[in-house]
Amino acid sequence: MPDLVRYGLCLIEDADRYYSWRSFGPDDPRTDELWVDLNDLGHGQVRMHGILSNTHRQAAKVALSFDFPFYGHYLRQITIATGGFIFMGAVTHRMLxxxxxxxxxxxxxxxxxxxxSTVQYLDNGEVFVVQWERVRLHGREAEGAYTFQxxxxxxxxxxxxxxxxxxxxEVISSAEHQVxxxxxxxxxxNLPSPQSSDAQRQLYEYHRVDIDTTKITNNSAFEFTALPTCLKHDSCELCLSSNLTSGCTWCNVLQRCSDGMDRHRQEWLDYACSEEAKDVTCEDYSKGGPDSSIDPSVPSDSEVTTPLGPLPEGPATENNTKRVILYSGKDVKTGPPRQHDGSAHTGVIVGVVAALVLLLALTLLALYINSHPSAASPLYILQRRNSYWPSMKFRKQRFHSNYAEVEVEGHEKEGIMEAGQC
Incomplete structure (x- = not known):
């Protein structure tokens, strides 16, 4: 079995965060109820593990017939050890x-x-029982045999x-073995290694329940009830609003609810789930927000983009075929080019003012020519008018001239005079 490079602690102080437990003494009826009699054939077939029953400091993997929830993780395989415990980790090592x-x-x-001395186990689909029967302490065999499950x-x-x-x-020695x-x-x-390019694996114990060992006596029992964890929630709404759990965060890219302290910690760090969830609500995800559901098996890549909306209908032009790629960390988003609303509004205002000034000037000029037909300056303007400029037409009225329509130049109507720009 491979050695672990390091082992660390980051214990959660809340002892009742994952399990609540009770102890029962020799006179409590619950003690007898919790004991599973392996000699009762009604419980199912009992197996004695031949190797574990004849060795010292050995462990063996055993498959379960059901998914067992341990700290919110569903396990289908466990490791039974001769030293009176069951190892629940997925990676076996010497520090079991x-x-x-x-x-x-x-x-x-x-x-x-x-x-x-035997190590026996039973699995009937509803309960898995391991029993260490009449086992003795190494080096202290004469002091008696222990039976527990x-x-x-x-x-x-x-x-x-x-x-x-x-x-x-309390009197069992821990000099050669943990008690x-x-x-x-x-x-x-995974931690970067200063000596090599390979990452080092570090194991962090994030939670532990230590029972009062003074209550471990003949005919005693303990019962641990699993409490709901963040991992049980399968939607953003339940994750953030459930009263059964606290401190949960929804990682939309992984579609997982967690407080960041579980066996998926490495994946939580790899996808920066804590950063993703800052100042984001479930409504943002439902609207297809910046980090809406992404398959974690597909890496983020600038070549894989998804338009935010459908392409405009009609013939393709320079404006409606372009897309702007927006980068936010590793996320890639696409959308239409941004328009500068302020510049557009300013251009419209300037154009309207210029048109009004030009219209006023042409109106005054037309009135002057109409009242002074022999004036040299107006005649010169009419003669020098560039035929390529559009003509403006006015109705002759006594008090004011208003803009009526624009027609093709070269045609005159009664009461209308042409005026052009030089």
Whole structure:
């Protein structure tokens, strides 16, 4: 099994964030209810693991018949260890006792010492039970045999049940083996290595439940009830508004709800989910916002673009065939070129004013020519008029002249005079 380069801690202080638990003593009826009698054939077929029952410090993978929710992650394979615990990690290594475990009583047990010592398990589709029966501590075999079990229920509930505990847990030595009881999970992230181009893997324990080991006695039990996690929400609305969870963030690019502290941590960092979710609401995603659903298996690339709207109908022109690519980090968006509204409005105003000034000047000139037909200056203007300039036509009225229509030049009507520009 490969070694882990590093192991770190970033524990969540809220002990009841993932599980709530209760303990039951010898006189509590619930203690007997939680014990699963493997000799009762009604529970299903019991298997004794031959290798684990005859070795010391060994672990073996076992497939489950159902998806078991552990810290919100659904697992189909676990690893049973001779040392009184179940390893729940996907990557096995030499530090199995460090984290990612379900441990009714983790200690240096040696099933190979006696033929009576066995590691058995049962899986009936609704519960998976592992029982360490009459196992003894390595080097302290004469002090007695331990019998206890852990049960993993389809609902996510976990129970620890103890039948024979000859010594208090506090006196068990941890010099050669970790001594723990409880639950733990961790995530693995890749860190750049200063010595090589390959990334180093670092395991972070983000949550742990340590039970009160003074309550582990003969005929005692513990029951852990799984609480809802952010991972259970499959939509943005549920993720951000559910009263069952807190601190959840919706990562639209991954279509996942999380608080960033779970086994998908590396993917959460790779896609910058915390940055994506800043100042964004579910409505922004539903409108096809900047980071609306993207398949994480398809890398962002500037050559893969999606127009924000349909192309204009009609013949293609220089204006309606261009697209502007907008970059925001790794996201690529396309849209029509931006128009400068301020410049357009200014141009319209200037054009209207110029037309009015020209119209007023031509009106005054036409009135002057009409009242002074022999004047040299007006005649010169008429004679020098460029035939390529458009002509403006006016109706002759006593008090004012208003703009009536524009017609093709060269045609005259009664009461209308032509005036042109030089």
């Amino acid at each position: 006792t460090a984290t990612q475990y379900i441990a009714p009583l983790m200690a240096n047990f040696d099933p190979s010492f006696s033929k009576e 852990a049960a993993l229920h389809l609902t996510g509930t976990i129970t620890f049940s103890y039948r024979d505990i000859p010594l208090p847990v 723990k009881a409880g639950l733990s999970d961790a995530f693995m992230v």
